[in-house]
Amino acid sequence: MYNAWIIARREYRLHFISPIAYVVSTLFLLILGIIFVNQLETYLRFYHPIYQPTIPNIDIFVGPLISILLFVTPAITMRSLSEEKKNGTLELLLTTPIREWEFVFGKWLGTFLFALTLLGLTLIYPLILNHLLDPGIDWGTLIAAYAGLIFLTATMLAFGVAVSSFFSNQIVTYFATLSILLFFWLFGVLLQPTSSSSISEEALRYLSFAPHMVTSFLRGFVALKDVVYFLSMTFLALLIGKTSLEMRRWHE
Amino acid sequence: MIRVSHLTKNFGNRQVIDDITFNVGKGEIVGFLGPNGAGKTTTMRILTTYLPPTSGKVEIGGYDIFDHSLEIRQLIGYLPETVALYPDMTVLEFLQFMAKLRHINNAKARINQVIELVKLDDRVNGYIGKLSKGMYQRLGLAQALLHEPEVLILDEPTIGLDPAQIIEVRNLIREIGRDHTVLLSTHILSEAQQICDRVLIINRGKIVAEDTREGLQNRIMGTQRVLLKIRGEAEDIVRLIAGMTGIISISCKEEDTLEIETNSSDGMCPQIARAVVNAGYDLLSLQPANMSLEEIFIQLTRDEPELPTFSDYRIHN
Numbered sequence: 130m131y132n133a134w135i136i137a138r139r140e141y142r143l144h145f146i147s148p149i150a151y152v153v154s155t156l157f158l159l160i161l162g163i164i165f166v167n168q169l170e171t172y173l174r175f176y177h178p179i180y181q182p183t184i185p186n187i188d189i190f191v192g193p194l195i196s197i198l199l200f201v202t203p204a205i206t207m208r209s210l211s212e213e214k215k216n217g218t219l220e221l222l223l224t225t226p227i228r229e230w231e232f233v234f235g236k237w238l239g240t241f242l243f244a245l246t247l248l249g250l251t252l253i254y255p256l257i258l259n260h261l262l263d264p265g266i267d268w269g270t271l272i273a274a275y276a277g278l279i280f281l282t283a284t285m286l287a288f289g290v291a292v293s294s295f296f297s298n299q300i301v302t303y304f305a306t307l308s309i310l311l312f313f314w315l316f317g318v319l320l321q322p323t324s325s326s327s328i329s330e331e332a333l334r335y336l337s338f339a340p341h342m343v344t345s346f347l348r349g350f351v352a353l354k355d356v357v358y359f360l361s362m363t364f365l366a367l368l369i370g371k372t373s374l375e376m377r378r379w380h381e
Numbered sequence: 382m383i384r385v386s387h388l389t390k391n392f393g394n395r396q397v398i399d400d401i402t403f404n405v406g407k408g409e410i411v412g413f414l415g416p417n418g419a420g421k422t423t424t425m426r427i428l429t430t431y432l433p434p435t436s437g438k439v440e441i442g443g444y445d446i447f448d449h450s451l452e453i454r455q456l457i458g459y460l461p462e463t464v465a466l467y468p469d470m471t472v473l474e475f476l477q478f479m480a481k482l483r484h485i486n487n488a489k490a491r492i493n494q495v496i497e498l499v500k501l502d503d504r505v506n507g508y509i510g511k512l513s514k515g516m517y518q519r520l521g522l523a524q525a526l527l528h529e530p531e532v533l534i535l536d537e538p539t540i541g542l543d544p545a546q547i548i549e550v551r552n553l554i555r556e557i558g559r560d561h562t563v564l565l566s567t568h569i570l571s572e573a574q575q576i577c578d579r580v581l582i583i584n585r586g587k588i589v590a591e592d593t594r595e596g597l598q599n600r601i602m603g604t605q606r607v608l609l610k611i612r613g614e615a616e617d618i619v620r621l622i623a624g625m626t627g628i629i630s631i632s633c634k635e636e637d638t639l640e641i642e643t644n645s646s647d648g649m650c651p652q653i654a655r656a657v658v659n660a661g662y663d664l665l666s667l668q669p670a671n672m673s674l675e676e677i678f679i680q681l682t683r684d685e686p687e688l689p690t691f692s693d694y695r696i697h698n
Contacts, residue, residue: 135481146469217465221524224429224461225482226454378433 140239206289277346468510
């Protein structure tokens with residue numbers, strides 16, 4: 130476990146050296162900021178105490194935040210294992226007394242800590258919102274939403290690390306991860322539950338991220354079943370990553 | 382220290398290592414000598430537990446590579462063929478990182494020791510990406526030595542270095558070899574001869590010969606080649622030299638240059654020179670030619686020395 134922590138620390142610190150991480154985080158915060166200001170302006174312009182009494186809530190940036198995360202998390206993880214594979218540092222590391230799962234877990238943990246830092250920075254928006262609105266925002270909903278965001282990010286990063294274990298080209302890794310994440314997000318949105326849904330449709334829906342976010346965490350609920358879902362998806366993805374590293378032992 | 386028996390490795394249908402068996406004793410420096418693609422790197426990757434063997438048994442320090450892979454990794458220091466280090470770390474950061482992965486107590490003192498050993502003192506805070514090829518290779522060696530491993534596995538340690546650096550690294554390995562077990566691979570004959578106590582010659586995944594340093598020396602010296610450059614009718618001279626005792630073969634390299642293989646350690650230079658001059662030909666040059674690794678292989682895989690014949694004699698224009 131200590132080995133995983135060493136890998137994670139290096140991975141985390143590397144994000145503050147590599148230019149990619151700075152570009153990614155700048156874009157992330159910039160786009161989110163533009164959307165936030167734009168949304169806020171729209172609300173304030175059309176606000177009327179009688180005809181248009183809706184007041185903005187945290188949804189105005191949590192929704193866009195999820196969309197941006199779908200594109201940003203693959204960029205955070207695309208380097209992780211792909212670069213080690215490409216440079217050949219994998220051979221150096223895997224001939225030290227470190228187990229494959231410690232290595233993969235450490236890589237994931239490093240990217241996760243970096244993503245947490247980014248998410249932490251976005252907390253400025255609810256604070257601004259709280260300052261602008263008269264009764265303030267609902268802190269319970271905010272905490273639930275952020276808990277959901279953290280679980281979702283953890284899972285998406287684990288998918289990214291798993292995909293990066295298969296390719297040595299970072300661009301291939303990015304797009305492969307992105308397609309998988311979009312797929313997992315979209316089919317949950319597209320397959321709305323109806324009375325005539327078949328079992329396979331239900332199963333597919335269950336596997337998707339969306340129903341575990343939209344109707345639970347974002348509504349202010351923290352349900353055990355959703356927590357279990359995200360934790361097991363994360364675990365499964367990291368297991369795939371570990372197995373893929375061991376695959377070099379099976380063929381070449 | 383290292384016991385390998387009947388090791389075989391296939392990549393698909395391609396057999397890379399074909400039933401090799403060898404032992405390396407404690408404190409011995411053993412060289413793996415072979416041309417590129419002979420199976421040296423694959424063997425080393427198996428020994429370092431990076432790749433599993435297809436069949437056969439490998440034991441290092443009494444541990445089996447399947448059952449105790451982590452113990453073995455702790456026991457060995459490994460310098461991969463094209464060692465890859467993190468270019469975005471400084472020398473010190475990298476060694477600290479490796480020291481942590483290796484769980485070294487008193488890492489600071491050990492890192493300083495190793496840095497001094499490989500003479501990187503003045504680049505401690507320099508980025509690895511900015512190091513020269515020689516420094517880079519020495520840092521790779523430092524990383525392998527960091528945890529004071531009992532067994533050192535070095536894959537082509539002097540590849541890509543300039544002559545001065547090669548000598549430096551060779552001296553370093555010899556120094557380390559005094560109290561460590563070292564297995565190193567090379568495709569340079571003289572390197573194996575200089576550093577190793579014992580040499581395993583490997584070709585196409587098979588060990589074709591195993592010899593001590595002296596044995597290897599004799600093998601090379603046993604037959605000596607000389608290049609003879611003369612002015613005159615080549616055919617007559619060939620007939621003249623072929624009549625001498627101790628000549629193994631004669632072949633024509635260029636228009637006026639003959640390559641003569643003899644079984645005498647001095648290449649029979651005096652006798653040949655005398656014969657040529659006495660016969661009235663102009664001797665332009667006569668020089669011993671070192672045997673290349675390929676030629677050694679040809680010799681090792683040749684069952685019996687050939688009788689001197691004219692069959693080798695061909696003139697290419």
